[in-house]
Amino acid sequence: MRPTRINMPQRPARERARDFIEVNLGYSSRQAQEEAQRCLQCKTRPCVAGCPVGISIPDFIKAIAENRMPDAVKILKDKNSLPAVCGRVCPQEDQCEKKCVLLKSGHPVAIGHLERYAADWEKENDVSRQACAAFDVTEPRVAIVGSGPAGLTCAGELVKFGFDVTIFESLHDTGGVLRYGIPEFRLPKKILDYELNCLKKRGVKIFTNTLIGRTKSIDDLFSEGFEAIFLGVGAGLPKFMRVPGENLNNIFSANEFLSRVNLMNAYMFPEYDTPVPEGKRVAVIGGGNTAMDSARTALRLGASEVTLIYRRSKQEMPARVEEVHHAEEEGIKFAFLTDPLGYKGDERGFVKEVECLEMELGEPDESGRRKPRPVKGSNFVMPIDMAVVAIGLSPNPLLPRLTKGLETTDWGELKIDNDFMTTKKGVFAGGDIVGGETVIQAMGMGKDAAQSIKQYMFQKRMEC
Ligand SMILES: Cc1cc2nc3c(=O)[nH]c(=O)nc-3n(C[C@H](O)[C@H](O)[C@H](O)COP(=O)(O)OP(=O)(O)OC[C@H]3O[C@@H](n4cnc5c(N)ncnc54)[C@H](O)[C@@H]3O)c2cc1C
């Protein structure tokens, strides 16, 4: 057994930093088998406990090691309906790979890379026809609001139970953050389209351009004959720092910036209608995946210098380790322990500089991360012509405000019980709208909520 994990082949940084083609190239079959053979097939299966959807990790890895690829796909898909997505974007280092016994040696099994390999093998070998065979859908009718990973997973599970499932999505295209947030160079749209086509073939109906709460209400859906509703509406409301000058031109929320590029194809303007400014000196504020995606996108749009401003140190960054590594390779600059105080603009109202303050780390806060505190008198100015604010998102209050009986927590998330039911009977919720933070958490909740909906329908029928 080789002691070190096999790195994922990737495109050279200099070449990829100027285009939107996927960075990672995927394992060859020889590499996948060699990596799979590193797995010790532990009896206690600690890695499975680290997976929010409980994939039988040692079993799918064994199937790859023995070149039984259809088995590997089947085992994966049994628990995860979007493995090609998860193999690309899950923070494995905080989940399954963190629990792998080989972590002690510094080289846990590359579970995410192997998941991606198996999922891509499925597509390339056209076993999808069988996997996406239509189910015999009859009743009851369930409405899913939102087509992000929570909604898609819930829909996929319900249609397997034989339910008649309809997804309503407010945007003109489906996928939630997987489409409008995560850029093409990390998650090609064709991967997402493949998974969506599979759902459609299975009988799930999808209506886009339908904002539930405005186009029609939740009560309208019940009146139309839907017997249960799942809300997977995410948390798409951008947060701002509320510092002076934040309203200047060319200061964007990450949501708007990434949506323009990913959803509206702004990088192909004027071929597509939506423009996006091509900042030359760009500051991105934040330290998560959204900040990393914004910085790397700005670089690909032609910026000559992109600086990521983060008020803590590298160790505290919530972004996936791989994204930070890729950003560094591509030439993104990092201003750690730096806090923006405000922006100044030129005579036309366009941002021209950001004033910052240096920070130092103090005691850990409630999240366990060391809290930054200002270093007195350390102010400095950074000249910029564009800024992207990526300091987090919060739930959109529209639906609870317009729906009688839907209660929220102090943070604006929907209140749910242990069965994912909200405070409104027959309405369930999961994903970021109830406090999830990752794709796989959203999927896990979508899946568990589907079980609860099945149970709820069963009880409803018994009561009739
Ligand atoms: C830029 C970015 C990068 C990220 N990178 C990663 C990563 O690498 N790995 C990871 O695990 N996580 C990542 N995340 C987090 C992850 O994407 C989210 O946790 C996940 O998408 C949440 O899924 P969801 O289904 O709850 O919501 P979403 O993906 O937000 O989907 C919600 C959908 O509901 C629709 N909707 C909202 N309101 C209504 C309404 N009233 N009517 C109809 N439709 C509605 C929205 O348009 C949207 O399509 C990232 C997030 C962002 C923003």
Ligand code: SF4
């Ligand atoms: S913990 Fe690591 S070595 Fe053990 S079964 Fe899981 S992946 Fe294999």
